[in-house]
Amino acid sequence: MEAEASQVIERLYELFAAPRPRVVEFCNHCVDPADIAPFTAVALRELTAGQVEKYWLRSGTIGDEGFRRYLLPRVLELIAGGSLDADFFWLRLAVEAHAEGDSREQAVIQDYFLAVPHALAALVGDVVGSKDADGALATWLRGVEPLAVLEEAALGGPDPDGRISEAHMALEVWR
Known part of the structure; x- marks a missing residue:
């Protein structure tokens, strides 16, 4: 990952900083609780692409807007590093955060795409x-x-x- 992208990702972590969730709501009919456990037990920067992909597979049944904002910096870091595909689903998280964000959040998302x-x-x-x-x-x-x-x-x-x-x-x- 280039230095510019690394700096922008650090700013994403700063601006979207939130404590690790103690509880992540999920549909217990659709989701295995073991797939949710890493989101409450593992530091955000240590979540693997495989763990994050569990969210993608069941996105409508895991978490809320606050959880999506919490997860955004890690998702964008994994995309930058090539561990996640830059597909419509992951990009939708960034697009929604941009639409709902303040000017600083919008600027860092734009800087991310430029980097x-x-x-x-x-x-x-x-x-x-x-x-x-x-x-x-x-x-x-x-x-x-x-x-x-x-x-x-x-x-x-x-x-x-x-x-x-x-x-x-x-x-x-x-x-």
């Missing part, structure tokens, strides 16, 4: 393809910085599957 081009590319794919491409994050995406980051990443770094290049072209057309 993690593969996450930015996935975000562009989701927003450009959405019928609801409104809001502060969509407006920000139409700015100069996201396009410049994708262009630099597409031209200057590895892009084995072409997603960054595709996102760059899509964003250029969409803007």
